[in-house]
Amino acid sequence: MKPQWTGALALAASAVAAVALAHNGAMGVVLERMNGMTAMRDTVAVLAPMMQGAVPYDAFAVSEGAGVIAGHAGETMLSLFPEGSLEGVTHARPEIWSDWQDFADLAKELKTYADAFAEAAPNGLEPAPQPRGGMAGMDHSAMAMAPEPEANRRFTVAELMGYGDKTPEIPVARGASNPAMLAVDLTTLAANDLFTRISATCSSCHSRFRAGRT
Amino acid sequence: MxxxxxxxxxxxxxxxxxxxxxxxxxxxxxxxxxxxxxxxxxxxxxxxxxxxxxxxxxxxxxxxxxxxxxxxxxxxxxxxxxxxxxxxxxxxxxxxxxxxxxxxxxxxxxxxxxxxxPDTDALMGTSSPWNRGRLLVEGAAHCAACHTGRTLGGGLDEAARLAGNDSLPGGSKAPSILAAELIGRGWTVASLTYALQSGLLPNGDAFGGSMAEVVAQGTSYLTDVDRAAIATYLLDPEGRGAIPTPTLPPTDTRMVAWIIRRWI
Known part of the structure; x- marks a missing residue:
C-alpha cells in the first residue's frame, strides 16, 4: 500500500471516529442524516473561501463539492426523515413533520441549487457570458442583465422595507420562492451567487427545523 | 430565508x-x-x-x-x-x-x-471601521438585545454584556459574542463579515435560530463595508487596532474530510 493511501486511510479512520464521537448516541437514519449534514457542512467550509476569492478558484473542486451537496439533498434527504424519527441525539424538530411540505420544498430547493451549482462551476465568480447571435426574435425578458454579486448589490427602498421583489432578474433569493419556477436559467449564474442561495436555503431550513443550535 | x-x-x-x-x-x-x-x-x-x-x-x-x-x-x-x-x-x-x-x-x-x-460617539485614536462598527453594534444593529442576558426586571445584564443569553423569547439561545470567545471559535474579521452576508460559519455550518433571520432580513442588506465594521468592532471592542489570529478549532474536521474525499 502506498504511503499516501495509508495516510489517507488513517485520516478516514480518525474522521469516522470523530463523527461517531460527535454524534454520540445517534443511530440508524438519525446517524445517517447527521453524516450527510456533516459532509455538506465540510464541503461548504472548503468552498466558502473560494467563493469569496480568498483562495484560487478551482472549477473541478466546485463541481465535485456541488455534487456532494446535491447527493445529500432532495429526495435523499427526505428519505432520512421518516415521521417521528426523533430518537436518541438529534437536532431535528417535530415541526419537520407538522410542516412537511415546507421542509420538503427546502430539501428540493437545495437539490435544485446544488445541481445548478455543479453545472455553473465553470462560470467561476462571474455569470456566464450571453451567447452571441441567434437571439433575434427571442423573448429576452427572462435573460436580463447579469445580476450584481450579492455582496455589492444595491437595494431599492422597496426591497429594504420588505415589500418589493428582489431585482427582476433574480426573482428568487434567500429561498423566497420555488426555484423550479424561475424565469432565469440558474446555470448561467455566477457560482458564488448559487453558493449564496445554497447557504440561504440551509439557514432557512435550520431556523425552522433545527433545534438547539444557533 | x-x-x-x-x-x-x-x-x-x-x-x-x-x-x-x-x-x-x-x-x-x-x-x-x-x-x-x-x-x-x-x-x-x-x-x-x-x-x-x-x-x-x-x-x-x-x-x-x-x-x-x-x-x-x-x-x-x-x-x-x-x-x-x-x-x-x-x-x-x-x-x-x-x-x-x-x-x-x-x-x-x-x-x-x-x-x-448607547455610547456610540467616535473615539479618538481608533479607526474609521471601528467607530462605524461601534455605532452599528451598540445602536441600530442592537446586538446586545439578544446576546446579553436579562435581569429579573427585564433590563440588560450589563455585567455580562454580549456574553450570551440562554433565555430568548421562544426558547432559543444566543451565544456569547465577546471578542475572546469569537476568536476562540475561529472567527476573523473576514469570516465574520462573510457570515453576516451569507449566514455561514467558519466551519461551514449555516446559522439557524434567530440569527438566520437576522442575516436574511437584516445584515445581508448592509454594505460589505458596514459588515466589516461590525466584525472589526466585535473582535476588537477596546479599539486596540490588533486582532489575534485564531487557531483552527480542534473540533474542525473539514480539511480532514476534504482530503479524504480527494484521495479515496
Missing part, C-alpha cells in the same frame, strides 16, 4: 416572554390601524425615546433604547422609508400581558432603572 408570513409591517409574530406575550404592532402608514396619523415628531419620539404619541412609554420589548443616538437625518430617512410601505387596514392583536406589567405607567420605573443611551 423565506419571507415572514403576512404583509410587511402589519404586525409581527408574537414574542413570548416571562412578562407576557407581546405582539409587534402594525406600523404601516394606515391612518387608523397603523402610524399614518403620526407626525415625524411622533415618530422620532417613539423611536428614540420609546414614548407613544399619547405619552405612554412602550414596553422595552421594542428595542428603542438602542436607537436613542439616531440622528435627525436617520429619523427622517426612516420616516420617509416607512411612508412608502403599502398601508394595511388590519390592526395587530393587543399584547397579552398580565398585571403589573400591563400597567404602562410602571414602565417609568423601568426606564429610570435601565434606560441608557
Amino acid at each position: 423565506r419571507p415572514l408570513r403576512g404583509l410587511p409591517w402589519r404586525g409581527g409574530a408574537p414574542l413570548d416572554t416571562p412578562f407576557g406575550t407581546f405582539v409587534p404592532p402594525n406600523i404601516t402608514p394606515h391612518s387608523v390601524a397603523g402610524i399614518g396619523g403620526w407626525t415625524i415628531e411622533d415618530f422620532a419620539k417613539a423611536v428614540r425615546q420609546g414614548v407613544s404619541p399619547e405619552g405612554e412609554p412602550y414596553h422595552p420589548v421594542f428595542t428603542y433604547s438602542f436607537y436613542a443616538g439616531f440622528t435627525d437625518q436617520d429619523i427622517a430617512d426612516l420616516w420617509e422609508a416607512f411612508r412608502t410601505v403599502p398601508p394595511v387596514a388590519e390592526k395587530a392583536p393587543e399584547h397579552d400581558v398580565g398585571f403589573p406589567f400591563s400597567f404602562r405607567s410602571g414602565l417609568k420605573l423601568w426606564r429610570a432603572a435601565y434606560l441608557d443611551a
Whole structure:
C-alpha cells in the first residue's frame, strides 16, 4: 500500500471516529442524516473561501463539492426523515413533520441549487457570458442583465422595507420562492451567487427545523 | 430565508416572554390601524425615546433604547422609508400581558432603572471601521438585545454584556459574542463579515435560530463595508487596532474530510 493511501486511510479512520464521537448516541437514519449534514457542512467550509476569492478558484473542486451537496439533498434527504424519527441525539424538530411540505420544498430547493451549482462551476465568480447571435426574435425578458454579486448589490427602498421583489432578474433569493419556477436559467449564474442561495436555503431550513443550535 | 408570513409591517409574530406575550404592532402608514396619523415628531419620539404619541412609554420589548443616538437625518430617512410601505387596514392583536406589567405607567420605573443611551460617539485614536462598527453594534444593529442576558426586571445584564443569553423569547439561545470567545471559535474579521452576508460559519455550518433571520432580513442588506465594521468592532471592542489570529478549532474536521474525499 502506498504511503499516501495509508495516510489517507488513517485520516478516514480518525474522521469516522470523530463523527461517531460527535454524534454520540445517534443511530440508524438519525446517524445517517447527521453524516450527510456533516459532509455538506465540510464541503461548504472548503468552498466558502473560494467563493469569496480568498483562495484560487478551482472549477473541478466546485463541481465535485456541488455534487456532494446535491447527493445529500432532495429526495435523499427526505428519505432520512421518516415521521417521528426523533430518537436518541438529534437536532431535528417535530415541526419537520407538522410542516412537511415546507421542509420538503427546502430539501428540493437545495437539490435544485446544488445541481445548478455543479453545472455553473465553470462560470467561476462571474455569470456566464450571453451567447452571441441567434437571439433575434427571442423573448429576452427572462435573460436580463447579469445580476450584481450579492455582496455589492444595491437595494431599492422597496426591497429594504420588505415589500418589493428582489431585482427582476433574480426573482428568487434567500429561498423566497420555488426555484423550479424561475424565469432565469440558474446555470448561467455566477457560482458564488448559487453558493449564496445554497447557504440561504440551509439557514432557512435550520431556523425552522433545527433545534438547539444557533 | 423565506419571507415572514403576512404583509410587511402589519404586525409581527408574537414574542413570548416571562412578562407576557407581546405582539409587534402594525406600523404601516394606515391612518387608523397603523402610524399614518403620526407626525415625524411622533415618530422620532417613539423611536428614540420609546414614548407613544399619547405619552405612554412602550414596553422595552421594542428595542428603542438602542436607537436613542439616531440622528435627525436617520429619523427622517426612516420616516420617509416607512411612508412608502403599502398601508394595511388590519390592526395587530393587543399584547397579552398580565398585571403589573400591563400597567404602562410602571414602565417609568423601568426606564429610570435601565434606560441608557448607547455610547456610540467616535473615539479618538481608533479607526474609521471601528467607530462605524461601534455605532452599528451598540445602536441600530442592537446586538446586545439578544446576546446579553436579562435581569429579573427585564433590563440588560450589563455585567455580562454580549456574553450570551440562554433565555430568548421562544426558547432559543444566543451565544456569547465577546471578542475572546469569537476568536476562540475561529472567527476573523473576514469570516465574520462573510457570515453576516451569507449566514455561514467558519466551519461551514449555516446559522439557524434567530440569527438566520437576522442575516436574511437584516445584515445581508448592509454594505460589505458596514459588515466589516461590525466584525472589526466585535473582535476588537477596546479599539486596540490588533486582532489575534485564531487557531483552527480542534473540533474542525473539514480539511480532514476534504482530503479524504480527494484521495479515496
